[in-house]
Amino acid sequence: MYGGLVLEKRSYHQKIEKIEVWYIALPLLLLIPFIVYGNQLYGVYKEESYIYLNLIMQILIVVFTMAIAIHSWLVFSHLFASRTLYIGSLFFVIALLEMSNIVIFSANALQTSYINVWLHLVMRLCLAIGVLFIILKPKKQLTMHYRVYTYGFSFLFVMFTLLMLSSPPMSIQPFIEDGDWVIIALDKVHLIAAILQGVTIYILSKHYKKTPKRVMWLMSAALYLIISDIFFVIGKDPNEIWNFLALIYQFYAYYLILKAIYYTSVEKPYQQLLKIKQDLEHSQQELRFQAYHDDITQLPNERLLLKTLKEDLHADKAQKAVIAIEIDRLATISASIGISYSNKMMKLVSERIQAILPPHYFATKLREGQFVVYIDDVQTQEELLQFCFNLKNAMKKPLQVELFSLNGNLNIGIALHETSYSGEELLMHAQLAMREASQIPQRFLFYKPFMSSGMADRIIMEQELHKALAHQEFYLEYQPQVNLKTGNIESLEALVRWHHPTRGFVPPDMFIPIAEESGLIIPLGKWILETACCQAKAWEAQGLPQMKVAVNLSLGQLFQQDLVQMVKGILQQTKLEPHYLQLEITESMTMNIDQMTQLLHELKALGIQIAVDDFGTGYSSLSYLKDFPIDCLKIDRAFVRNIQHNPNDEALVSMIISMAKHLRLKVVAEGIEEVAQLAFLMDGGCDYIQGYLFSKPIAAEQLTETFQELHSHAEEILGQFKYVEEYMI
Template sequence: MILSILLVIPLLSFSNHIYGVFQIDIYQNLKLILQVLIIVFTMAIAIQSYLVFTHLLSNQTLYIGNLFFVIALLELVNLVFSQHHLTGWSFMDEPLHILTRLYVSFGFLFIILYPRKRLALKFRWLTYGSSLLFTIISIFLAYLAANTITEQGIAGIDTVVHLLSIIFQVITIVIVGKYFKKVPKRSMWLISAAASLIVSDIFFMISQDKNTICDFSALIYQFLAFYFFLKAIYYTTVEKPFQQLLKIKKDLEQSQQELRFQAYHDDITLLPNEHLLLKTLKDHLQINSLQKAAIAIEIDRFAAIRSSIGISNSNKMMKLVAERIQAIVPPHYFATKLREEQFVIYVKEVKNIEELLQFCLNLKSMMKDPVQVQLFPLNGNLNIGIALYEGKWTGEELLMHAQLAMQEARQIPQRLLFYKPYMSKGIADRILLEQDLHKALENHEFHLVYQPQVNLKTGSIESVEALVRWHHPMRGFVSPELFIPIAEESGLIIPLGEWILETACKQAKIWEQEGLPPFKVAVNLSLGQLFQQDLVEMVEAILVRTKLQPEFLQLEITESMTMNIDQMTQLLHELKALGIQIAVDDFGTGYSSLSYLKDFPIDCLKIDRTFVRNVPLNPNDEALVSMIISMAKHLRLKVVAEGIEEVEQLAFLSDGGCDYIQGYLFSKPISPKEISETFSDLHDHVRVILTRLRHTDDFTI
C-alpha cells in the first residue's frame, strides 16, 4: 500500500516524460486491459460473495456481493459504450463513471456501518435480482443525465462526487482502523483499498483529459483498490475460514491425542493404565515363544494410609512411588498403574528368574527411604506378586494371577511370592468376606473379649487387653487373623478401631461402677489409625464421653509402626500428654532401629509370644527374652510377656524379673460379664499358681 501511494510522486513529477514513452494507441489498449481487469475483479467479488453466503448467511457478505455486482455491470456497460465502434454512446461514459464512483464509496461505507445479522438463503436471489434491476435504473438515470445536463454541469458533479468519495473513504479508514488489532489482516486490505480509491479520486479530479497520464494513473489505482477489495473479501470468506478450519483440525487432532492419552494412562502417575496393559498383553503374548511375566505391586496397607492422610496426600505419595519405579525399570519392562492403586509391570522377555528376583529386590530397596509428602515422611513396604506366563493363559488371566500372588505375599515377612495354582482357590471367599465386613459394624456383629494381665510381684490383675471378635451370622466365628488384614486393606480399620477403643473405655468405666478395683484396659492401635490426622482429638473425645480417667487407658503400637521416628515421636508425645500409657506390642519381631526406645514416651514393652513359646527349651529364645527384660529394666520400662501357657515358662520369666504375665495359664480372653462375675475366682486361680512358684515379694506399679 505504501509503495503504491509513493508511486504518486513520480507520476505527478514526471507525468509528461512518462506519458511520452508510449503512443496514444498503446495507452488506450492498456486502459482497456485495466478496465477489463476491474470488471473481472468486481465480478469475482460478486460471485465469491454469492457462493459463500450459503455458508455464512451474513448480511454484510450478501450486500458486498450485490454492491460489486452492480459495479461490475456498470463498468461493463461503460466499457461497451466507450469503444470506438459505438462512439454514438460515448456520452454515457461520464455519468456512468460518476454513479460507479458514488456507489463504491457510499455503498461500502453503508455496509460497514450497517449492523451485522443473519439472513435466510432466499434473500440471495431477491437481492441479486434487485441489484440487476437497480443497475438498469442506474443506466437509465445516466442516460437522462447525459441528455439533460451540460458537460460543464457533469464536470462539476464529477468533482463533487470525487470529493464526497474521498470523504467517505477517509471515514471508512477511520472506522476500519478501530478493528485493526482485532482483525489486522482484513483491516489492512480494506484500508489499502480505501487509500487507493482516494488516490484514484485525486488523479481523476486533476485530470483534464482522458488521454493524460493522470487519467491512466487513476485507473491503475482504481484497479489496485478493487484488487485490495478482492483480497479482503477472499481473506474474510475463504482464507480465514480455511485457516480456522485448519486450526480446528489441528485442535481436534490434539484433543484426540489427549483423549487417547487420558483413555490409556493414569491421571495421577501418567503411567499406562490397565486398558493399555490389557491391549498390550493381547497384542504381544502370542508373538513369540520368549518367557514373559507380570509383576503386581502394591503399597502395603495403602487403603489405611489413604483414609488417614486424605486422598490428595495419598495421590502425591502414589505419584512419588511411580517416579521411583520408573527410575529403575529396564527398557524391556512395561510399567503400568491400575485403578486398584496397584502397579503392574509386564516383562516382555524374561532372561532368567534371577533377573526378576533382583528387580523385585531393587523395588523393595527403593522404599527404604521415606516418601516425603508435605509434612508426612511416609514409610511404605511393598507387596509383590510374580506370575510367569503359560501359553494357555489370556492377558487377563496373567494379570489376575500376578495380583493373587501379590495378595498372598501380604501374609509373609518377605512380601514377595511367585504365583501357584492353589492361590486361585481362596480368592472368591476372601472377596465375599470383605463385602460382609462392610456390613458387620453396622449390624453389631463385633464384640470385645478381655484377657487379664497379672502382676507377678503382687499376684493381682491390674490390667486387661481388649481383643475384637467377629461372629458372622452365617460363618460363625471369624478369626481376627483373617478379617483384621482385610479391614486394614479396605480402610475399615478406622471406624472399627474407633469402636473398639470407645467400647473398651466404656467397659472399664462399667467395671469401676460395679465396684471392681480400678485397672487399665489395653487397646491395640492399627497402622491406619496412627495416620489419622485427628487421632489425638478422637482419643481425647472418647475419654471425655466415657468419663474414664486417662491413666486407666493403655494404647499399644506394634514395633513395625516405629519406622517413621520423627512423625511417631510427635504423635506419641501428644497422646502421652493426655495422661494415657503407651506400650510396644510384639516387641522383637519388627525391623526398626532400637533408637526409638530412648525417643518415644513408652511405658511398657510386650514380649511377643513367638519368643516365649520355646522357653525354656530353646537357649537362643531364653537369651533373647533375658536381654529384652534386662534392657527394659535399664530403660525403666515395664515388661509384659504374652502367650504364657506352661508353668515352666512362668518360672523362667519370674526368675528373669518379668513384671506382667498374660496367657492361657491364667486365663483365656473372656467376656466382660465373666470378668465381673469371676473376678475373685480369677485372683484365687492366680494365687494358686504363683504360690507354687513361691513368689512372695511385694511390688506395686
C-alpha cells in the same frame, strides 16, 4: 519436535504477514518514479496506445467487480449476512456501469462521450457513498429472497441510469449534455469521493483490533481509491498517463476489496475450520490419552494393559511375564490419611518404579492402586528377581507426603505366561501371587496353581467382614495381667473375636490382616476401643477393683488424622479416667520416628499409658525408646516359649528386662504357660505376666463372675514362690 513445529508455523504466518504488507506498500513505492518521471514515462508510448491501455484496465476492472458481485451472490446463501449482500449488489452496479461504459466507448470509435463521463461520475459516487453506507449500517441476518430483490434493484438502477443518460427528458437534457459543466462536476465528485474514502478509513481504523487483516485490506483499498481520485483530477486528458495511473490504482483497490471479501468469506472460515479440526484432533488425542492412562500417575491404565496383552501375548514364542505390585496396607493408609495424600503417595511410588524400569518393561497403573509391569521377552527368571530386588531397594527410603513420612513396603507377585492363559488370567495370577507375598518376609512370590483356590475364600471373607460389624458379630475377650510384686490382677488386654454365623469362630490371625488390607480396621478399632472402655467402667460399677484395660492400635489407626480426638471423645463419653487406658503399638510401627513422636506425645498428653507390644520381633532402631513417651514393654511370647531350653532366648529376655529397668519402663511378659517360665521371669525382675498359666482370654461376663477365683488362683501360684510384696504401678 512439537515445539519446533509450532515455531515453524509461527514463522510461516509471520512470512505471510510480511508479504501482505509488501502487497500494500509496493504500489505506493511506484508512485515516486511516476511522479518524478511522469512526462518521460508518458513518452514511452504513443498517445493512441494509452487508449488501448485504458481499455484493457477497464476490462480488468469489470472482471474484478463482477467477480466481487458473483462471489458475494454465492457466499450469501451460506452466511445470510446483510453486508455481504450489499457489497455484492454495489459492485454489481459498478460492473454493469463499467461494461456499459466500455460498450459506449467502443461504439463511438474509441472516443469519449458525455455519457462515458457521466457513467464514470455515477460509479465514483456510488462506490464512495455505498461503501460508507455499508460500513455504517448495522449487521443483521437476511433471508434468501433478499438476494434476488437486492440484485434486481441494482440491475434496475443501472437500466434507469442508462435510460436517463441516453434519452434524457427535455427538462434536464441541456444539463446532462453540457460537457464543460460535466468536467467541472467530475473534479468535484472526485474530491467528494476522496473525502468519503478518508472517512471510511477513519471508521475502519476503529475496528482494526477486532479483525486486523480484513480492515487492513479495506483501508488499503480506500487509500488507493483516494490516490486514483487524485490522479483523475490531475489528468485532464483521458488519454494521458495520469488517467492510466488512476485506472491502475482503481483496479488495485478493487483487487484489495476482493481479497478482503475472499478473506472474510473463504479464507477466515477455512482457517477457523482448520483450527476446529486441529482442536478436535487434539481433543481426540487427549480423550484417547485419558481413556488409556491413569489420571494421577500418567501411566498406562488397565484398559491399555489388557489391550496390549490381547495383541501381544500370543504374537511370538518369547517368554512373557506380568509382575503385580501393591503398597502394603494401602487401603488402611488411604482410609487414614485421606485420598489427596494417598494420590500423592501413589505418584511418588510410580516415579520410583519408572526410575528403575528397563526399556523393554511396560509399567501400568490399575484402578485399585496396584502397579503392573508387563515384560514381553523374559530371558531368565533371575532377570525378574533382580528387578524385584531393585524395586525393593528403591522403596527403602520413606515416602515424604506433606507432613507424613510413609514406608512404601511393596508386595510383589510374578506370573509367567503359558500357552493356555489369556491376558486376564495372567494378570489375575500375578495379583494372586502378590496377595500371598504379603504373608512372607521376602514380600515377592511366583504364582503357583494352589494360590487360586485360597484367594477365592479370602475375597468372600473380605465381603463378610463388611457385614460382620453391622450385624454385631464381633465381641471382646479379656486376658488378665498379673502384678508379680502384689499378686493382684491390675490390668487386662482386650482381644477381638469374630463368631461367624456359618463358619463359627474365625481366628484373629485370619481376619485381622484382611481387615487391615480392606480398611475396615479403622471402624473396627474404634468399636474395640469404645467397648473396652465401657466394660472397664462397667466392672467398676459392679464393685470390682479398678483395672487398666489395654487395647491394641493398628497401623491404619496410627495414620488416622483424628485419632487423638477420637480417643479423647471415647474417654469423655465413657467417663473412664485416662490412666486406666493403655494403648499398645507394635515395634514395626515405630519406623516413622518423627511422625510417631508427635502423635504419641499428643496421646500421652491425654493421660493414657502407652506400651510397645511384641517387643524384640521388629526391625526398627532402638533409638525410639528414648524419644517416645513409653510406659511399658511387652516381651513377645516367641522369646518366652523356649526360655528354659534356649540360652539365646534366655539372654534376650534378661537383656530386655535389664534395659527396661534402666529406662524406668515396666515389663510385661506374654504367653506364660509353665511354672518354670514364671520362675525365670520373677528372678529376672519382670513386673507383669500374662498367659494361660493364670488365665486364658475370657468373656467380660465370665471375668465378672470368676474374678475372685482368678485372683485366688494367681495368689496360689505366686505363693509357691513366697514372693508377694506391696507394690503399685
